Amino acid sequence: MSGHSKWATTKHKKAAIDAKRGKLFAKLIKNIEIAARTGGGDPDGNPTLYDAIVKAKKSSVPADNITRAVKRGSGEEAGAANYETIAYEGYAPAGVGIIIECLTDNRNRAAAEVRSTLTKGGGSLAQNGSVSFNFERKGQIIVPSEGLDYDTVFEKAAEAGAEDVQDNGESYTVLTAPGDMVNVRKALQEAGMDYDSADLVLNPKSEVTLDLDSARKVSKLIDNLDDLDDVQEIYSNWTAPDEVMAQLDDE
Numbered sequence: 001m002s003g004h005s006k007w008a009t010t011k012h013k014k015a016a017i018d019a020k021r022g023k024l025f026a027k028l029i030k031n032i033e034i035a036a037r038t039g040g041g042d043p044d045g046n047p048t049l050y051d052a053i054v055k056a057k058k059s060s061v062p063a064d065n066i067t068r069a070v071k072r073g074s075g076e077e078a079g080a081a082n083y084e085t086i087a088y089e090g091y092a093p094a095g096v097g098i099i100i101e102c103l104t105d106n107r108n109r110a111a112a113e114v115r116s117t118l119t120k121g122g123g124s125l126a127q128n129g130s131v132s133f134n135f136e137r138k139g140q141i142i143v144p145s146e147g148l149d150y151d152t153v154f155e156k157a158a159e160a161g162a163e164d165v166q167d168n169g170e171s172y173t174v175l176t177a178p179g180d181m182v183n184v185r186k187a188l189q190e191a192g193m194d195y196d197s198a199d200l201v202l203n204p205k206s207e208v209t210l211d212l213d214s215a216r217k218v219s220k221l222i223d224n225l226d227d228l229d230d231v232q233e234i235y236s237n238w239t240a241p242d243e244v245m246a247q248l249d250d251e
Contacts, residue, residue, distance in 0.1 A: 162180070
């Protein structure tokens with residue numbers, strides 16, 4: 001029985017990993033379609049598409065899937081969905097502010113699923129502006145740290161107009177004003193530095209520090225929101241002491 005139980009557990013974990021990978025692929029493909037639709041299907045002339053393709057490749061999305069997404073988005077191939085971007089503001093447990101960005105072809109479905117998931121997780125929807133005032137849009141470039149020292153990355157990024165560089169151990173996070181992101185990314189590339197992703201993100205201006213119980217609830221709610229098909233990005237303003245983060249990782 002123990003052997004069967006172990007196999008069932010392993011099978012369940014693999015299914016969960018496969019589901020996460022499938023969700024990630026779907027998100028990345030959506031981003032490519034939208035980028036190609038709004039800026040054309042040539043990555044050399046469309047920096048947003050270029051970055052979306054790089055991010056997809058780094059996440060091992062098959063090349064054929066990427067090519068078809070570009071063609072659908074640019075109109076070369078039929079089958080593109082009529083996606084629209086919608087952002088919802090809400091509160092998670094412990095008063096944590098949360099912004100949920102969706103890319104959907106069904107506004108009513110997206111709204112209903114986001115509202116239901118928030119409510120079940122002890123949160124609620126909020127009025128527009130009541131959460132977003134505490135966030136600001138930034139360019140964010142993730143650079144693998146292997147073979148690169150912080151000072152070198154900081155110097156090249158700052159020369160190109162970056163606002164800050166953060167050392168995360170396995171990678172560096174380069175933060176820029178939204179309009180400077182592409183120039184900074186190109187400068188890093190010209191200096192021979194690889195990058196994993198370049199995105200426009202929302203960063204909180206102030207954060208709420210949580211204890212272990214509250215951190216569990218908030219991270220569970222964010223996981224459940226992230227599982228929704230229409231959800232593309234989730235931003236929140238919570239943080240926790242190192243020991244709490246370590247315990248969450250262990251769980």
